[in-house]
Amino acid sequence: MSAEIAPRPVRTVPCFTSGVFALLAVVAVGGIFAAWRLISGLSAVTNLSDQYPWGLWIAVDVATGVALAAGGFTTGALAYVFGGERYRAVVRSALLTAMLGYTFVAVGLLVDLGRPYAIWHPMIYWQGNSVLFEVGICVMSYLAVLYLEFLPIVVERYKDGVALPRPFTALGRPIHSALTLTGRVMDRALPFLILAGVVLSCLHQSSLGTLMLIAPTKMHALWFTPISPLLFLMSAIAVGYPMVIVESMIASRSLKLEPEMDVLGPLARFIPVFLGLYLAMKVGDMSIRGTWRHLVGGSPVAPWFAAEMIGGVATPLFMLLFRRVRRSPPLLFAAALMVVLGVALNRLNVFLVAYSPPFAAKAYFPSPGEIAVTAALISTLVLAYRFTVMNFPVIAGRSRAS
Amino acid sequence: MNISRRRFLTVAAAAGGSIVAAPSRALSGARPPAREYGCLVDLALCDGCRKCELACNQANALPPPDRPFDDLSVVERPRRPTDRALTIVNKVAVAGREKPVYVKVQCMHCNDPACVSACIVGALTKEPNGAVVYDKSRCLGCRYCMVACPFQVPAYEYRDPLTPRVTKCNFCFERVSKEGGVPACAKMCPKEAIEFGPRADVLSLARERISNPGTRHRKHGPHVPAIYGEHEVGGTAWMYISPVPFAQLGFLALPAEAPPRLTEAIQHGIFNGFIFPAAAYSLLGLVMYMFRDRSDRKENGGGKGSGSR
Numbered sequence: 001m002s003a004e005i006a007p008r009p010v011r012t013v014p015c016f017t018s019g020v021f022a023l024l025a026v027v028a029v030g031g032i033f034a035a036w037r038l039i040s041g042l043s044a045v046t047n048l049s050d051q052y053p054w055g056l057w058i059a060v061d062v063a064t065g066v067a068l069a070a071g072g073f074t075t076g077a078l079a080y081v082f083g084g085e086r087y088r089a090v091v092r093s094a095l096l097t098a099m100l101g102y103t104f105v106a107v108g109l110l111v112d113l114g115r116p117y118a119i120w121h122p123m124i125y126w127q128g129n130s131v132l133f134e135v136g137i138c139v140m141s142y143l144a145v146l147y148l149e150f151l152p153i154v155v156e157r158y159k160d161g162v163a164l165p166r167p168f169t170a171l172g173r174p175i176h177s178a179l180t181l182t183g184r185v186m187d188r189a190l191p192f193l194i195l196a197g198v199v200l201s202c203l204h205q206s207s208l209g210t211l212m213l214i215a216p217t218k219m220h221a222l223w224f225t226p227i228s229p230l231l232f233l234m235s236a237i238a239v240g241y242p243m244v245i246v247e248s249m250i251a252s253r254s255l256k257l258e259p260e261m262d263v264l265g266p267l268a269r270f271i272p273v274f275l276g277l278y279l280a281m282k283v284g285d286m287s288i289r290g291t292w293r294h295l296v297g298g299s300p301v302a303p304w305f306a307a308e309m310i311g312g313v314a315t316p317l318f319m320l321l322f323r324r325v326r327r328s329p330p331l332l333f334a335a336a337l338m339v340v341l342g343v344a345l346n347r348l349n350v351f352l353v354a355y356s357p358p359f360a361a362k363a364y365f366p367s368p369g370e371i372a373v374t375a376a377l378i379s380t381l382v383l384a385y386r387f388t389v390m391n392f393p394v395i396a397g398r399s400r401a402s
Numbered sequence: 403m404n405i406s407r408r409r410f411l412t413v414a415a416a417a418g419g420s421i422v423a424a425p426s427r428a429l430s431g432a433r434p435p436a437r438e439y440g441c442l443v444d445l446a447l448c449d450g451c452r453k454c455e456l457a458c459n460q461a462n463a464l465p466p467p468d469r470p471f472d473d474l475s476v477v478e479r480p481r482r483p484t485d486r487a488l489t490i491v492n493k494v495a496v497a498g499r500e501k502p503v504y505v506k507v508q509c510m511h512c513n514d515p516a517c518v519s520a521c522i523v524g525a526l527t528k529e530p531n532g533a534v535v536y537d538k539s540r541c542l543g544c545r546y547c548m549v550a551c552p553f554q555v556p557a558y559e560y561r562d563p564l565t566p567r568v569t570k571c572n573f574c575f576e577r578v579s580k581e582g583g584v585p586a587c588a589k590m591c592p593k594e595a596i597e598f599g600p601r602a603d604v605l606s607l608a609r610e611r612i613s614n615p616g617t618r619h620r621k622h623g624p625h626v627p628a629i630y631g632e633h634e635v636g637g638t639a640w641m642y643i644s645p646v647p648f649a650q651l652g653f654l655a656l657p658a659e660a661p662p663r664l665t666e667a668i669q670h671g672i673f674n675g676f677i678f679p680a681a682a683y684s685l686l687g688l689v690m691y692m693f694r695d696r697s698d699r700k701e702n703g704g705g706k707g708s709g710s711r
Contacts, residue, residue, distance in 0.1 A: 043560035050484065050557040053545035081686055083693030114543020114558065114566040121542050125523035129666050132522040132546050134673070191690060199683045203672070214520050214550040214665045217656060229668060358654055359482055359554050 007092055007393040009157070012256045015390065019254070023379040030376020033369040034111050042114065045369035051357040056366035059351035060374050061108025063208055064344045065101050066139070067236050071247070072098020072146065073201035074240030078270075080194045089263045092153060092394045093251065094244045096385060099146040102139065104381050111373055131210045138204035145197045152190065155183040157392050205236040212350055221291045222305050223354035231281055235343050238274035241267050242316070242339035249333050251389065257397030259329050268326040271339065275317040282309070304345070304353045312342010438513075438532030438639060439578055440601030441588060442608050443506055445644040445651070446625060447595035450477050450491050450504035457590035458489045458508075461574060480652075483507055485557045485569040489587055494651050503644065505651055506596070508587075509534060509555045509571040510631060511639035512660065517547035517556060519662030525568075532601060532639040533573035541568060552635050552656055573639070601639055605632065608643050636660030 037045040048055050075094035078084040110116040122136045158179055164172050209232025212219055225231070245264050252259040286292045295302050316338040325331040352364065366374075389395050456471040458464070465486050469476050477493040484490075489508035496503055511534045518526045518534060525540035526547055543566055548556045559566035577583040578598075588596035597607055612625045630648045631641035634656040644651060672678050 037563075039563055041561050041563040041566065042558075046560075048545075048558075048560060050482065050548065051554065053548035053558060077686070081690040081693070112544075114545070114562075115541060115564070116543075117564075118540075118542035121523045121540060125525075125540050127521060127524040128673070129519045129662065129669065130522045130524075130546075131665050131669055132520065132544065134669060136522055191687075195683055195686050195690065198686055199679055202682065203679060206672070207669070210665055210668050211546075212549070213668070214516050214546075214661050215552070216661055216664070217552050217654065218549075218554075226664060226668070355549075357554050 005396045005398060007153075007396040009391050009393055010255045010257070010389050010395055010397070012399050013254070013390075020383065020386070023383050026372075026379040027376045027383070030373045030379070033372045034376070036369070037111060037373075042112075045367065045373075047364055047367040047370065049361075049364070051360040052355070052364035054351060054355070055364060056352070056370045056374055057108055057112040059348050060344070061112070061377055062105050063347040063351050065105040065108065066205065066208060067232075067239055067343050067347055068243050068340060069098040069101030069105070070201065070205060070236040070240040071243040072101075072240075073198050074237055075244055075267075076149075076194050077198045078267075080191070081198065087263060087267060089260060089396050090244055090248055090267070092396075093248055093389070094240075095146065095149055096388055096394050097243065097247050099143075099150055100381050100384050100388075102143045102146060103384075104377050105139065106143065107380075108374075108377050131207050131214065134207045135204050135211065138200050138207065142197060142200040142204065145193050145200065148186070149190070149193050149197065152183060152186045153392050153394060155179050155186065159183065201236070202233060206230065206233040208232050209350075212355070215355070218355055218357055220294070220301055220354040220356065222294050222299075222301060223350045225285050225289065225291070227281065227285050228350075231278065231285075234274065234278040234281060235346060238271065238278050239339055239343040241271050241274075242336035245332060245336035246340050247385075249329065249336075251385070251395065252397060252400075254386070255389065255395070255397070256400050257395065258400055260397065261327065261329060261332075264332065265326045268320055268332055268336070271336070272317050272320045275313055275320075275339065279309075279313050279317065282313075301349075301353055304349050308342055308345045308349055312338055312345055316342070438530065438601050439573070439598065440532060440604040440639045440641060441585065442597040442604045443640065443642045444595050444597070444611065444625075445503050445505060445642060447593045448491070448504040448506060448591075449593060450474065450493055450502075451592065452477065452491055453590045453592060454489055454506060454587035454596065455487060455491060457586040458571070459487070461577070461586035462488060464488070477504065481507075483509075483555055483557055483570065485559045485567075488569060488571040492652075496646050496650055499646065503646055503651055505642075505653075506587075507555075508640065509573070510553050510634075511571075511573055512552075512635055513638065514636035514660035514662055516550035516552060516635070516661040519666060520546045520550035522546060529575065531573075531575075531578060533575045533578065534570075535572045535575050536568055536570065538565075538567045543568075550661065552661060553654065604641065605629065608632075608641060611643055633658045636663075 033045050042048055046055060046057075071094040075087060075091050079087040079091045106119075110119060113119060122133055123140070127133045159176075164175075206229035209229040213224070213226065213228055216224060245268060248264060249259050251257070295305065316335040319325045319331065319335040319338075325335055452471045452474060455467070459467065459471070467487065477491055480492050481487075481490045489506060491504050491506050494503045494505055511528075511532055513528075515526070515528055515534050518528050522544055523540045523542060525537045526534060527537070528534050543558075545558055545568070547568060548554075548558060556568050556570045558568055574583070574585040574587075578585060584598050585596075588598040597604055599607075608629045612627055612629070615624050625643045625645055626647050628648060629641050629643055630653055631638035634654075636659065642648070642653070649655065
């Protein structure tokens, strides 16, 4: 126990670096397009049409965003449900990634929705037949769970007293007692929240896979399968730890900390198991229904499928079987990144590549505005992560200098 | 494809822990009501005059068209319904046939509409009289209905920054709700190519015209023995009969199963009585308790040994 380093705010790097300024520039450009969308409408900024009502924002900001935020629930389940205490070192950063990931799913939706001010309507207008309703309610609930799970970290940060400036000094004591009380309540509530997070995640991760099943005649057979919800759930579980590894290693490098290899290496042992299960389901489904036939004969979408399955599943699965890969930071990072990109490509394939409306005038390709807004959302997420770990006890890293 | 898909659903059910239950139609409200209306478009009669487009434009107070309704050259280029035109007529040249065929396109008003099943807030509803109608006050603009529609009919007001609507034919819901009311396009049609009435009656009329064409229809040649919309995606309120096979006119070949049957089976299978989520929660709780027990004992035994490899 004493060997463990407690998480604490990272103070090893300056607040503003050239990288931060670069990200801020990306945010500014995307912000201009987002504002323009609110002033002039979706048609001014996007290539969305009556043929292609869903584009990059739904495929990346929402579908991929939710999938890549799966590290929160998979790590939480491992560390707190299945007794993997040693993985608690990365639970907080995984939780933060999930919390920010889901927050930006909601922000991305606000840009995409025609009437963003009505985003709360599913809370009062229930429509139990709608798969999207299930996704919406689960994502809203899970977002609340994630913020509650993060609360103890805020309490820990301020539990030793809040030094308020002169006229507010008297408020210090009541705030302190409120924080102490919150901390005590959260200690009791946390196990229930963690369980709720796992169940809610399983439900909406799978339901995202049911979404496109409502359009059987518009979907390419390579991605249309009744087990799509199962495949979405399995791939979300499979991408959870790779995302934690990628995120943790990028953060370590950027914040000048030692990579947490003694946690990440063992964590990577689970990845081939999940990827293997996913691959088996996919291969089984394709051979039973005979959809592998669409891979031969030069179908234009076959390369997309091949890239997703070979680059994103088979190759990293093979690599991570070797201890040498799991122990080498660059190889581990490469393998984990391949899984992350593979699942991202899968979501892109299901929501964009596989979707072909019967009366399409021309194929959809995202507009510069759509790309700029997506880039801005990702950059804001990175900046929010950086700000949070520099001000709250999230990462338990050793400085690389020491 | 249909059979293999359904067969695979059983496999999926087994793999997913028998989560796929029977579709619950009672919940969906999508069952065709007893007295629902229908329309029959007889493509043998339509001569592409665009009067139905004009009537629709007036009835729905739509903006003026790009080119006036008496400009018949518009039908030369294939069009789709848009946010400014809820119905349109396309001219289709058919090989080996002297006269072209004119095809009117509008919302089909499915018996079991995918858009209604998809809508996250129930802004789209299948009314007892057969109309699929849209309530903009509920809509949040997610456009999932447009993804879902097998006929690719709903359009969107992408140019409107803050209050865009999903637009589609609403079967002149207000009009047909009144006694003796007829959809504007059906009333206006000078060729009587659009017959309106209870769906069952309209279906009988279609069968009769196919089996026993009157003299007026005979000069256009007999109808092919098919009623488009009788079975497609679970049946539609709007149906077509045609002198040439539908495939040659660009009509989509669609399965008889309505798309919501698959998605709702999965959805309600998982959420039926909340058994599956509750069971998952309890099971995980049990696992958590077991491991907590073990780690406590380890701690009592001296040191958790965490961080060791």
